Structures are given as C-alpha cells and as structure tokens.
Amino acid sequence: xxxxxxTPKFRVLKTGQSMTLLCAQDMNxxxxxxxxxxxxxxxxxxxxxxxxxxxxxxxxPDGYNVSRLKKQNFLLGLESAAPSQTSVYFCASRTSVTGxxxxxxxxxxxxx
Amino acid sequence: xxxxxxxxGPVTLSEEAFLTINCTYTATxxxxxxxxxxxxxxxxxxxxxxTKADDKGSNKGFEATYRKETTSFHLEKGSVQVSDSAxxxxxxxxxxxxxANNLFFGTGTRLTVIP
Numbered sequence: 001x002x003x004x005x006x007t008p009k010f011r012v013l014k015t016g017q018s019m020t021l022l023c024a025q026d027m028n029x030x031x032x033x034x035x036x037x038x039x040x041x042x043x044x045x046x047x048x049x050x051x052x053x054x055x056x057x058x059x060x061p062d063g064y065n066v067s068r069l070k071k072q073n074f075l076l077g078l079e080s081a082a083p084s085q086t087s088v089y090f091c092a093s094r095t096s097v098t099g100x101x102x103x104x105x106x107x108x109x110x111x112x
Numbered sequence: 113x114x115x116x117x118x119x120x121g122p123v124t125l126s127e128e129a130f131l132t133i134n135c136t137y138t139a140t141x142x143x144x145x146x147x148x149x150x151x152x153x154x155x156x157x158x159x160x161x162x163t164k165a166d167d168k169g170s171n172k173g174f175e176a177t178y179r180k181e182t183t184s185f186h187l188e189k190g191s192v193q194v195s196d197s198a199x200x201x202x203x204x205x206x207x208x209x210x211x212a213n214n215l216f217f218g219t220g221t222r223l224t225v226i227p
Binding site: 004033040041042092100101103 | 144154156163203217218219
C-alpha cells in the first residue's frame with residue numbers, strides 16, 4: 001500500500017522561482033492537509049481541503065496556493081519562492097471519522 | 113481555541129530507563145487525543161490514540177491515558193530502547209464536529225536514548 005506519496009522529496013530553488021509539490025493518497029480520504037515543519041516550531045498548517053474542489057487556509061497560508069482538482073491529489077504551489085519558505089513540507093490525509101492522520105515522508109525545500 | 117502543550121525537550125535517557133513525556137490540552141467538548149512519532153528522516157506516524165475519557169491507548173510498549181479531569185495525555189514507557197529515539201508529538205482533534213478540519217499539535221519532544 002502506497003498510502004500518502006509526496007513528490008519531489010528534495011528541491012533547491014532560487015529566490016523568485018516557482019514550484020509545485022504533489023501529494024497523492026490512495027486511501028480515498030476526504031480530508032487532505034499541507035504542513036510545514038521548522039526547527040522548534042512543530043507542525044504548522046498551511047492549507048487544507050475537505051473534499052475535491054475545495055480548499056481553505058490554515059495557520060500560515062501566505063506565499064502558498066493549493067488545488068484539489070481530484071480527490072486523491074492535493075497540490076501545493078509556491079509562486080515566488082522566498083528564503084523564509086525553506087522548510088520540510090508534509091502532506092497528510094484522513095477520513096472524517098477516525099481523525100487519525102496519515103503522513104507522507106516529507107519534501108525538503110531549500111530556497112537560496 | 114484548542115491547543116496542546118507538551119514537555120519541552122530534548123530528553124536524553126539511558127537504555128532501559130523509564131520515560132514520561134507530559135502533554136496537556138485545552139479544548140471544548142470531547143476531543144480525541146493522539147501521540148505521533150517521527151523517526152529521523154521520516155514523516156509522522158500514529159503511535160497511539162484515545163477517543164474518550166479514561167481510555168488508555170497503547171502500542172509498542174508505550175501507553176497514555178486520557179485524563180479529562182486534569183486535561184492530560186502523558187506518554188509513558190517502562191523501558192526505552194535506542195530504537196525509540198525520535199520526536200514525539202501530542203495532538204488532538206474533534207472528529208466530525210467543530211474544528212474537524214484540523215489537528216492541533218504540540219511542538220514535539222525529541223527523545224534520544226543512549227546505550
């Protein structure tokens with residue numbers, strides 16, 4: 001079982017460049033999330049989605065956009081990368097019933 | 113709003129020592145409580161959970177009891193191993209109710225177990 005898969009796993013960008021992180025889940029989950037993890041900050045929610053075609057802002061949405069065109073995929077976009085967006089990004093999904101989150105392995109992004 | 117406060121780390125223990133990582137929460141209603149573990153270079157994975165007061169979650173020798181009277185969900189293990197070295201996150205959510213679209217995480221506690 002693949003679970004939650006994130007691509008790419010590593011990426012280095014220059015300031016001002018754009019990129020998209022892809023998250024795919026094969027568990028038919030309704031809810032999907034994008035978090036960032038920074039040292040000493042724990043996990044912070046960027047955006048989330050409660051179903052295909054819907055998205056909402058989390059705690060730290062500025063500088064990011066998301067789309068959920070298909071139920072199994074949740075894309076995170078950076079239109080103009082900044083050094084402050086250097087982080088490890090985690091995608092997660094869950095059903096609305098159990099509350100348990102399933103995480104991807106993370107995507108390490110460095111913005112120079 | 114809801115929040116989770118957990119013990120600051122890092123925590124360093126010798127193998128076979130007793131582990132406690134404290135976690136307290138603030139929430140309305142009856143949230144579900146979780147402990148997640150993150151091993152080096154990996155994503156978070158569920159360690160254990162409890163969905164109602166007085167429930168005890170357990171897995172891999174770890175235990176935590178949902179204490180509504182003290183709003184706590186402390187993680188314990190009687191004898192840690194080097195392989196338990198990881199970052200541990202306490203979390204809560206309200207499945208199906210208000211705030212159902214989010215998990216509230218603590219900041220994480222890094223545990224290092226030395227041989």
